[in-house]
Amino acid sequence: MKNILAATILLLLPFLVSAQAQRDNGRRGEIDAYKITYLKEKLELTPEESRIFWPIYTAWQAEQSALRKERRERMISFRKITEIEDLSDTQVQSLITNELDFKQKDLNIERKYYGRLKSSLPIKTIGKYYRAQETFKRELLSRYRDGKRNN
Secondary structure (H helix, E strand, C coil): HHHHHHHHHHHHHHHHHHHHHHHHHHHHHHHHHHHHHHHHEEEEEEEEEHHHHHHHHHHHHHEEEEEEEHHHCCCCHHHHHHHHHCHHHHHHHHHHHHHHHHHHHHHHHHHHHHHHHHHHCHHHHHHHHHHHHHHHHHHHHHHHHHHHHHH
């Protein structure tokens, strides 16, 4: 009986994991759609600015997403470590160095796309974008907290 139960669980495990991934991807898609709507409202781009901005924004998001995926796949993070004391000094140093490398890569992406925006759009429009990014994060966190309270 235990073997049948274990076999059933092993057979269903990929489907359960897939369902969770689809739910997470659906949530990510909802957030991305909300963010685009939010940015369109806050930036008030002219048709010409919009033609320039959105392809740059899309490429930027794709590059950042690829970096986050790489980081997740390599699972290099202090969040994954339960006890620092169990690691050697070299392992801790490696974790810190890898974390700094990912942050540097993210900053390099940010600078690259800031440069593209700056060479194509008025600086005040870019300033509105950066401000909208920050207000979007706050609003999203607020909505998440409010949703948690209402559940």
